[in-house]
Amino acid sequence: MPYNHQEIEKKWQEKWVESGIFKTKESPDKKKFYALDMFPYPSGAGLHVGHPKGYIATDVVSRMKMMQGFNVLHPMGWDAFGLPAENYAIKNKVHPSVATEENIAVFKKQLSLLGFTYDWEREVNTTEPKYYKWTQWAFLQMFKSGLAFESFEPINWCPGCQTGLANEDLDGDKCERCGSLVEQKPMRQWVLKITDYAERLLNDLDKLPDWPDSIKQMQREWIGKSEGAEVNFRIFEFPNFQVTVFTTRPDTLFGATYLVLSPEHSLVSEITAPEQQSAVEAYVSAAKNKTVIERGDDTREKTGVFTGAYAINPVNNEQIPIWVADYVLAGYGTGAIMAVPAHDDRDFAFAQKFNLPIKQVVAPVRIDSKNPPVADKPTVTRKTIHGLVIDPKTGKILCLKWKQQPWTGFVVGGVDEGEDIVAAARREIKEETGYVNLKFIRVLGGVVRGEYFAAHKDENRIAYSNAILFELENDEREIVGDEEFSKHEPIWLEPKTLNQDNFTCAELDLWFKRLNNGEAADCEYGVAINSEFFNDLPTWKAKDDMTSWLEEKGFGHKKIQYKLRDWVFSRQRYWGEPMPLVHCEKCGVVPMKEEDLPLELPQVEHYEPSGTGESPLATITDWVNTTCPVCDGSAKRETNTMPQWAGSCWYYLRYIDSKNETALVDLAKEKYWSPVDLYVGGAEHATRHLIYARFWHKFLFDIGVVNYEEPFTRLQNVGLIMAEDGRKMSKRWGNVINPDDVVKEYGADALRVYEMFMAPFNQPCAWSTNGLVGTRRFLEKVNGLVQLVSEKENENVTRALHQTIKKVGDDINDFRFNTAVSQMMTFVNTVSEVKGITRDSFLKFLRVLCPFAPHITNEIANELGEVEILETGAWPTYDPEMLKSDEVTLAIQVNGKLRGTITVPNEAVEDEVKTTAMAEENVKKNLEGKEIIKVVFVKGKLMNFVVR
């Protein structure tokens, strides 16, 4: 039955406000629930229909939790500092504070149309001095703890936005905001030492079972922990210098055949030989002009230049050349590497291009799973070859089929003392198969260690093998000796058909990989070879032992390295929190007194970027000039501002105690409300806001401002709503759907239900106006049920109601809103069919629907004579007994195929079911003339006759 949504929505939204039921209650005797949305950035464009999806979800959960007796905190606020507002303001010639205020008003108006339960008394706005006073306060504490420091290192500079940026603000080599190519520019900046928290940020992810694994994985990768060693290399004829490299593979130190410095490395100019100087200088300056992307492209051919200097490998005193190449990054590790081309892809490519030696020091290990080494048998170590002969005419490969053993394998044989491996392979192939005319192609990579039990010799063997690849030139064969002939015969097999099950060769996967991929580095762990005193050691062990050896000898030490960089925290822009620091000639950088906070952003006429790399604040002399809080002498204020992310690092704490003037948050209140029970927002914040906020939170925990180590217990990602044409909603495509229009035409309830119903919550999904119409129809059907209210109802309705109460509650908790809605639709269909529902049942149904469609459900309840607002009432409970039915429909299968269904009493036992089932016509037909071998009976589900 149609209803006037505009009238109803206005009425109930007013009622909610008047009654004040959504004001947060804090009675300590009650359980709390803190539902949080990632607060929006109030842009000039307003909301489109995709934005509220997450807000609707937290609102549904909040309403249910209220009805379930929780004290619920469900706030909203504005993340309003930052570049877009400032750029928008410049473009439209309005002050950012004015523009921000206007945008917030629009956003708030739009949100209010949807009937959310927000407690607006707790609204926060990151640009208000009362709020950013505490952002500045937190920063001051970091400064005092040595966590905020001044740095002059080159940073990402966006020429478009005229400001420095953090790594997290980049989209490849471009500014994430304006798309300009980012330059590396050395400049003074403030940096937060987030790397001090890297280990905790990483480890504590394990304490967050209710975060999506994908987000945790992204954070792990972003933090990028590597364990290894720093190794010091002395430089030949430069006693005053040494090169320190970081490596995760100290076990391969014997295989280091050259060193590489990044072009920016400070030693480049010091050690370059005169005859190489011009080449090196040219290379270094060319590298400087490359973009980050150009340098980061790992498919690009390697480039580099020899410095003319040599380093001394501490482990064997070999002299190895030092090169400069841009595949080594200045910003990671020490900006220098030891190159082990045999066991690193990049070093391998470089060594091949510049003809540098490649030395294998790790042998991968393959243990023959079909003939594994046997305990207590003698072990013999041998050097062997595998002769791989391919017939180019057929593509088949030469194998041996053993006569006495169930084996088929390649031609394998020992290498005699002093014998060349290729010669050994030719010899073995001739002896065992008779083929003599073979064209040598190549050795398939390095040595592999195979371990197996040689049954015919009753001994364990360790074979260090090479595979030698030949092409068959012609079929000419010599006579094979009797002994060999009695053992096996040659056969030609299709290489593709060979696998670990039908072929006797533990090394098979490696040979084929090398055959197909050509020459490459081998990065597997294995057993050390060519490594003197580390030989035969598994390399995971050699890694530790080598590190200890280096420490002992003073050549290096264990090192843990992170990809996470310290956070560049200053921006040379106007619209951000001023940093509460003062530069005094006498006292240096001095923090402002806490009682003088907030340091307000001065109101100015011009806030365009200065273009000099300095913040626009630097031009406001009145503001810049101040006195030193320590010596009272003249001093200048810090003119950099904080980045957009600053305010969002802790806003969720402020909601708990938004008006507190003496503390960031009251510790007792924080203890009650924290941590956030449910946090909903886009996955795009995985490596920025969500890492930054965790970092700040841990710091605040360390200084005793908060009670818990992690801020957000449960995280749910919201899937994007695409436009009906499948593209992202954007002004550019003209495909934006405005929630105001939808609400006006179809009502807030229809929009809310539709967004919850359209797809699984975290999955992207295209908007469909038809789909929306469908949910509106559903609500009208619900409204029509009023006509069907009666004294009695069919038992099916009662059962369906209890099922619905259970499923909707469970699904809301699990964020499976789409199936919750479909369950409610099914319920309404059931009631419509049997035409009757009691007032009591109907009210219960309205209560579970209320979180999704709060206006219409309250209206109907009111019509039914209910006086209380649904949200203040109790969430209905279900009777588990009512979920069971007396009768159950069983599937009857014959050989797994459905041949009929029967309805039997719930508790029916196998024999009864069998009799009934076999009497079923179609089942009978399918069983006719067949022998029943087995009957599978699953109570309440099915019976399956297995017949022959």
Added chain:
RNA sequence: GGGCGAGUGGCGGAACUGGUAUACGCGCAGGACUCAAAAUCCUGUGUUCGCAAGAGCAUGAGAGUUCGAUUCUCUCCUCGCCCACCA
């Protein structure tokens, strides 16, 4: 290149722990109501064969485990997201 995730009707999607595949919604077709249309209601709707009863085939492709697989295992293909010369 690496990591994560996903492939089910015409479309969005459902299927709990291996147990009747396609719930719910959209769309479409037919019917009722109407002078007519919209709205609403009813019926049908994976595909092939069949008048029907029913049967065969269907969850990206191919294999495997099982009485039984959308679900578990392996191989491959396609798409999406994230990271990407991080030593």
